[in-house]
Amino acid sequence: MSDKPAGKIARILLLLGRLALAGILLFAAYAKMKPQANMPWTVQSVRVSLSMFAMQVDSYELLPQAAVNFVAHWLPPFELFLGLWLLSGIALRYSALAATLLIAGFFAVVVRSFAAGLEINCGCFGPGEKLGPWTLVRDGSMLAAAIAITVGAFVLHRRGAARDISMGAASPERAGS
Amino acid sequence: MKTLGSKNAPVVMEVFTDYMCPACKNLFEQTLRPMINDYVASGKVLLIHHDFPLNIPQHVYSYEAARWATAAAEIGKFEEVDGALYDNQAVWSADGNIEKIISGVLNQSDFARVKKLMAGCSYDVPPLFKLTASGEAAAGQSCSLDTFIEADKALGNKVPVTQTPTYVITNKGNRLAPGAGYVSWPILKQFFDSLN
Numbered sequence: 001m002s003d004k005p006a007g008k009i010a011r012i013l014l015l016l017g018r019l020a021l022a023g024i025l026l027f028a029a030y031a032k033m034k035p036q037a038n039m040p041w042t043v044q045s046v047r048v049s050l051s052m053f054a055m056q057v058d059s060y061e062l063l064p065q066a067a068v069n070f071v072a073h074w075l076p077p078f079e080l081f082l083g084l085w086l087l088s089g090i091a092l093r094y095s096a097l098a099a100t101l102l103i104a105g106f107f108a109v110v111v112r113s114f115a116a117g118l119e120i121n122c123g124c125f126g127p128g129e130k131l132g133p134w135t136l137v138r139d140g141s142m143l144a145a146a147i148a149i150t151v152g153a154f155v156l157h158r159r160g161a162a163r164d165i166s167m168g169a170a171s172p173e174r175a176g177s
Numbered sequence: 178m179k180t181l182g183s184k185n186a187p188v189v190m191e192v193f194t195d196y197m198c199p200a201c202k203n204l205f206e207q208t209l210r211p212m213i214n215d216y217v218a219s220g221k222v223l224l225i226h227h228d229f230p231l232n233i234p235q236h237v238y239s240y241e242a243a244r245w246a247t248a249a250a251e252i253g254k255f256e257e258v259d260g261a262l263y264d265n266q267a268v269w270s271a272d273g274n275i276e277k278i279i280s281g282v283l284n285q286s287d288f289a290r291v292k293k294l295m296a297g298c299s300y301d302v303p304p305l306f307k308l309t310a311s312g313e314a315a316a317g318q319s320c321s322l323d324t325f326i327e328a329d330k331a332l333g334n335k336v337p338v339t340q341t342p343t344y345v346i347t348n349k350g351n352r353l354a355p356g357a358g359y360v361s362w363p364i365l366k367q368f369f370d371s372l373n
Binding site: 036037038039044047048051052054055056058059061065068069118119120121126127128130 | 200339340341348351352353354355356357358359360361363364365367368371372
């Protein structure tokens with residue numbers, strides 16, 4: 001079924017979406033960890049950047065200090081891991097699902113902060129970006145794309161599995177593999 | 178002029194603020210005040226206050242408050258007036274009677290000096306305040322304090338400041354990306370410590 005033109009197009013769209021989502025996550029991780037000002041890439045300079053990101057997380061006034069530190073120091077490496085996972089294409093439906101849940105979390109926090117009238121920086125792609133309507137549009141679009149990729153990955157996986165089963169029924173060798 | 182701490186401090190924190198902004202009050206009371214008592218007092222951080230009164234209807238007395246703070250800075254009483262304006266934000270924001278707050282925090286002599294500096298400053302803030310090329314108040318502007326406020330605003334526009342509070346941290350001459358909104362003292366302190 002996926003060999004039909006519509007199936008091919010779906011696979012191409014899924015590939016492009018996956019690469020785009022991976023790129024966004026990798027850029028988000030890079031922007032949060034990159035050294036500030038003229039500092040070189042060192043463990044110390046990344047520590048400074050993550051401490052600066054902690055200030056942005058704190059400005060959402062949502063988490064206690066320990067949780068702020070946990071999020072600030074683990075979110076960028078997790079985004080990096082997730083970006084690489086998506087890029088690899090391994091178990092795509094699960095990496096896409098994880099990305100969707102992460103972006104949904106971001107979206108909920110951003111909507112809540114905007115509705116509360118907090119005048120802060122988003123912190124989504126490093127320091128300096130004001131949280132505003134554009135942030136909501138962008139994060140909402142990213143969430144919609146992530147959902148589409150997740151659904152697509154699950155659907156194509158199911159179709160692939162169904163095809164394997166049907167081919168397996170017709171071919172004893174395949175059924176035995 | 179509106180600075181606290183040692184000029185030799187390795188870290189400089191510039192804060193662009195509006196005296197009627199609730200987040201600015203929170204930042205001052207919960208974060209900057211403990212910072213002043215700790216890292217500013219010990220020479221680790223130089224704190225620079227920049228006025229950035231927002232030109233919005235809800236902040237009708239912001240510019241006037243900035244004038245009082247600037248006048249107090251002229252006689253070396255900025256810290257007292259700055260704290261009093263934030264601590265009593267709800268009081269003077271309701272009726273615009275800032276003079277009453279200032280008179281309560283300064284002695285008679287200092288208050289008289291501040292009042293003298295405020296002479297000529299009309300209550301209404303000039304909406305189209307312009308500076309001349311040399312940075313002086315344009316003709317027709319009688320409040321000399323406005324020159325300092327407008328200079329602060331011009332500096333803020335270069336950052337650019339799009340919301341208050343906005344802070345810019347410079348570490349050993351390296352200026353970092355600006356931050357905005359409230360940040361708690363423990364998290365800010367942790368950031369300062371990471372710079373060492």
